[in-house]
Amino acid sequence: MAQTSVIQGSAATRAGILPLAFAGLLGVFIVGFAGFAHMDVVHNAGHDYRHSMAFPCH
Amino acid sequence: MSVFRNAIFLAAIAGLFAGIVMTGLQSVFTVPLILQAETFESAAAPADHHHGEEAQAAPAAHSHDHGEEAWAPADGAERTFYTGLVNIVTGIGFALLLVAASEIAGGIRSWRAGLVWGFAGFAVFTLAPGLGLPPELPAMPAADLVARQAWWIFTVCATAAGLALVAFRTAPWLALVGVALIVAPHVIGAPQPLSHETAVPDGLHHSFVVAVTMTSLVFWLAMGAAVGTLRERFAAGLEAPRHSLA
Numbered sequence: 001m002a003q004t005s006v007i008q009g010s011a012a013t014r015a016g017i018l019p020l021a022f023a024g025l026l027g028v029f030i031v032g033f034a035g036f037a038h039m040d041v042v043h044n045a046g047h048d049y050r051h052s053m054a055f056p057c058h
Numbered sequence: 059m060s061v062f063r064n065a066i067f068l069a070a071i072a073g074l075f076a077g078i079v080m081t082g083l084q085s086v087f088t089v090p091l092i093l094q095a096e097t098f099e100s101a102a103a104p105a106d107h108h109h110g111e112e113a114q115a116a117p118a119a120h121s122h123d124h125g126e127e128a129w130a131p132a133d134g135a136e137r138t139f140y141t142g143l144v145n146i147v148t149g150i151g152f153a154l155l156l157v158a159a160s161e162i163a164g165g166i167r168s169w170r171a172g173l174v175w176g177f178a179g180f181a182v183f184t185l186a187p188g189l190g191l192p193p194e195l196p197a198m199p200a201a202d203l204v205a206r207q208a209w210w211i212f213t214v215c216a217t218a219a220g221l222a223l224v225a226f227r228t229a230p231w232l233a234l235v236g237v238a239l240i241v242a243p244h245v246i247g248a249p250q251p252l253s254h255e256t257a258v259p260d261g262l263h264h265s266f267v268v269a270v271t272m273t274s275l276v277f278w279l280a281m282g283a284a285v286g287t288l289r290e291r292f293a294a295g296l297e298a299p300r301h302s303l304a
Contacts, residue, residue, distance in 0.1 A: 016296065019062035020158045023069065027154030034148045036207055040128030046144040047130075048137065052080075052088040053148075054184060054193035054270050056206035 064295030065161060069153035071288055076281035077149025081142040083276060087269040089141065091262060092196060098257040099197035152179065153281055159218075160285065161296055163226055169286040176282025177275075178221055184274040186217040186240070190248025193270035195263055198256045201249035213243035 034046050035055040043050070043057075050057040131137040160166045160175050187210045194200055216239045223236030256263075289296070 016061040017162060020065055020161050023062055023065040023154050024158030026066075027069070027151045027158065030151030030154070031148050034144050034151065036211075038203075041130075044128060044130035045140040048084065048089050048092055048141045049144040049148070051092050051194065051196065052084045052141075052270055053274065054188050054191070056191060056200070056203060056210055057194060058196075058200070058203065 060295045061161075064292040065154070065157050068285060068288055068292045068296070069157045070150050072157070072281050072284035073150030073153030074146055075149075075284045076153065076277050077142075077146030079280045080149060080273065080277040081138075081145045083273040084141065084145070085138060087273050088266065089138075091266045091269060094262060095195035095197050095258050095266070149277070149281065152183070152278075153285065155179075156281060156285060159222075163222075165293070165296065166282065166286040166289055169283040172282035172284070172286025173279050174282070175285070176278040176280070178225075179282065180275050180278035182214055182218045182221065184271060184278070186243070187213045187248075188267075188271060190244060192263075193267050195258050195266050197258050198263070199251040199253060201251050205249040209243065209246075209248045213248075216240065216243050 033042065035050060035053065037043070047057070131140045156175060156179055166172045166175050190213065191206055191210060200206060220236040220239030223232045223239065227233065227236070
């Protein structure tokens with residue numbers, strides 16, 4: 001996190017991009033697993049959710 | 059680390075809120091229609107006083123076995139509980155995406171700005187994929203699952219990228235590329251079943267498409283507004299690098 005001190009202004013937020021990208025990636029994994037996993041147990045538990053969110057289901 | 063931690067906290071609270079809202083909406087507007095459609099699925103063969111539809115509907119509809127091999131929640135409270143759980147978990151997942159994207163673009167600074175971001179999420183995750191692949195009810199025929207999932211993911215990515223180019227890039231040609239990205243998945247077209255014939259009545263399906271679209275819209279607007287309202291509490295952490303320069 002030391003490299004942030006070199007950059008000024010709006011570019012300073014660039015230091016925040018990597019952690020934000022990780023947060024977004026975590027979101028992709030969660031949504032992907034709940035909405036797309038082909039495991040029967042996940043499908044059955046989330047069945048009504050998948051239909052209600054218009055994920056392709058069965 | 060604090061940017062990551064603050065993004066997670068903000069997304070967790072907004073996602074929890076939107077997930078609870080969504081569970082309530084679903085139990086009133088979409089789940090009753092799913093249960094109604096399932097009666098066509100399990101009772102496709104018995105004397106349905108339609109003109110011989112069941113002969114075609116039965117093989118066309120994908121097999122959809124509840125708990126024949128794998129565990130499935132029992133109908134009633136248990137099923138509602140798992141639907142609610144998945145809603146909350148994925149609400150947090152969608153909120154993570156919303157927070158990450160909006161923070162990179164500068165952050166959602168009011169609940170009204172949150173509504174705009176929420177509408178963008180709705181357009182990306184519901185509207186665009188729903189044009190090619192309308193919400194399906196059980197017992198409805200559909201093309202190959204993997205092909206539909208691939209088209210869905212492609213459409214979501216292209217629409218998100220297209221909207222970002224239109225909204226955040228100043229060069230006119232990039233806006234045009236954005237428009238092309240939004241249109242492209244629909245020019246290619248979603249995988250469709252060989253026949254759309256089903257035992258599910260048109261009216262029921264229409265009601266379901268409207269219910270899914272509107273509940274999703276409210277879900278996204280609630281989440282966007284929640285992020286916009288709550289962000290101030292986490293703003294110091296989310297903008298830590300900038301503050302440390304002051």
